[in-house]
Amino acid sequence: MSLLRSTFIALSGNARLRRFSERSSLGRRMSSRFVAGFRIEDALNATAALDRQGLAVTLDSLGENVSSPGQARQSGQTYHRLLDEISTARLNANVSLKLTQMGIDLGHDLAFEVVSGLVTHAAQNNSFVRVDMEGTLYTDATIGLVRKLHAVPENRGHVGIVIQAYLRRSAQDIETLLADGIRIRLCKGAYKEPPELAFPAKSDVDANFVALMKVLLKSGVFHGIATHDEAMIAATKTFVHAERIDRAGFEFQMLYGVRRDLQRQLVKDGYKVRVYVPFGEEWYPYFMRRLAERPANVLFLAKNFFRN
Numbered sequence: 001m002s003l004l005r006s007t008f009i010a011l012s013g014n015a016r017l018r019r020f021s022e023r024s025s026l027g028r029r030m031s032s033r034f035v036a037g038f039r040i041e042d043a044l045n046a047t048a049a050l051d052r053q054g055l056a057v058t059l060d061s062l063g064e065n066v067s068s069p070g071q072a073r074q075s076g077q078t079y080h081r082l083l084d085e086i087s088t089a090r091l092n093a094n095v096s097l098k099l100t101q102m103g104i105d106l107g108h109d110l111a112f113e114v115v116s117g118l119v120t121h122a123a124q125n126n127s128f129v130r131v132d133m134e135g136t137l138y139t140d141a142t143i144g145l146v147r148k149l150h151a152v153p154e155n156r157g158h159v160g161i162v163i164q165a166y167l168r169r170s171a172q173d174i175e176t177l178l179a180d181g182i183r184i185r186l187c188k189g190a191y192k193e194p195p196e197l198a199f200p201a202k203s204d205v206d207a208n209f210v211a212l213m214k215v216l217l218k219s220g221v222f223h224g225i226a227t228h229d230e231a232m233i234a235a236t237k238t239f240v241h242a243e244r245i246d247r248a249g250f251e252f253q254m255l256y257g258v259r260r261d262l263q264r265q266l267v268k269d270g271y272k273v274r275v276y277v278p279f280g281e282e283w284y285p286y287f288m289r290r291l292a293e294r295p296a297n298v299l300f301l302a303k304n305f306f307r308n
């Protein structure tokens with residue numbers, strides 16, 4: 001892992017810098033590159049604008065590691081409101097959430113209760129809840145919780161998970177999840193993990209991403225291929241073409257504010273694309289992980305700041 005990447009990931013967990021940045025007007029301004037605003041209304045406006053361009057959305061109310069059951073339930077309430085707003089405005093959108101935000105550190109039962117309520121709501125609205133994948137401390141718990149929710153017949157197809165190609169265990173996890181018919185978002189992985197658990201070399205992560213993408217696209221279940229890496233996208237397109245896979249049977253997924261040119265081009269080429277739209281006051285850890293992925297973003301932000 002590069003020094004810059006690990007520095008930004010380490011900074012993403014720094015509480016003091018986080019408090020300072022989230023309150024400062026400069027921090028708030030910089031975050032707008034990757035965060036759609038602070039209120040639900042901002043996120044819905046961004047969603048409607050993307051919708052008009054033919055892009056689907058998944059909404060993420062930012063926040064991680066809550067410290068009381070009340071906070072976890074409050075996070076759940078925000079998502080209930082999102083599901084209602086999406087349905088009322090008939091937006092082509094669903095939601096993505098993190099288990100640490102739903103109280104998993106305080107007890108698995110609490111997180112299950114909150115997420116279960118959301119999946120029931122999503123099923124009633126014919127919508128979908130994606131459970132994001134966090135660091136390896138949570139991998140087993142996340143897989144266990146999603147499988148348990150998906151086993152409820154009414155929830156089938158309305159809850160999905162994320163698998164990270166940098167983890168050595170992922171091929172095995174995909175096999176288990178596909179046996180249940182669970183929808184998967186494949187991404188490379190954004191956390192700092194030891195080499196015993198995650199491939200340290202980008203070439204190995206990329207090779208695993210391509211291998212796993214092939215398994216997913218042949219599975220007959222609707223999955224998300226989440227990447228901005230042109231090589232991964234090209235490999236996916238080539239495989240789709242060679243295997244005559246239906247373009248309506250999967251989607252590409254990208255982050256809000258990242259490679260907007262590529263997002264639009266894929267739509268033009270007839271692929272489904274979903275944009276991950278985060279919003280909220282607690283943008284700092286998310287924002288720092290985005291800088292870690294591409295330290296050139298720091299330069300980009302600085303240039304824009306001085307230009308404004």
Ligand SMILES: Cc1cc2nc3c(=O)[nH]c(=O)nc-3n(C[C@H](O)[C@H](O)[C@H](O)COP(=O)(O)OP(=O)(O)OC[C@H]3O[C@@H](n4cnc5c(N)ncnc54)[C@H](O)[C@@H]3O)c2cc1C
Nearest residue numbers: 132133162187188189190226227228229253254255276293
């Ligand atoms: C929809 C979506 C959901 C995700 N959900 C999760 C999750 O649940 N758990 C998890 O661990 N990770 C998640 N990620 C993050 C993911 O794991 C990667 O950290 C991130 O997508 C960068 O990997 P990459 O595939 O784009 O390729 P990389 O090899 O990192 O980047 C390839 C190229 O993409 C462009 N690029 C990549 N990132 C950026 C950026 N931040 N800013 C500007 N350009 C960039 C650059 O041109 C770069 O050269 C998600 C990503 C997406 C797109």
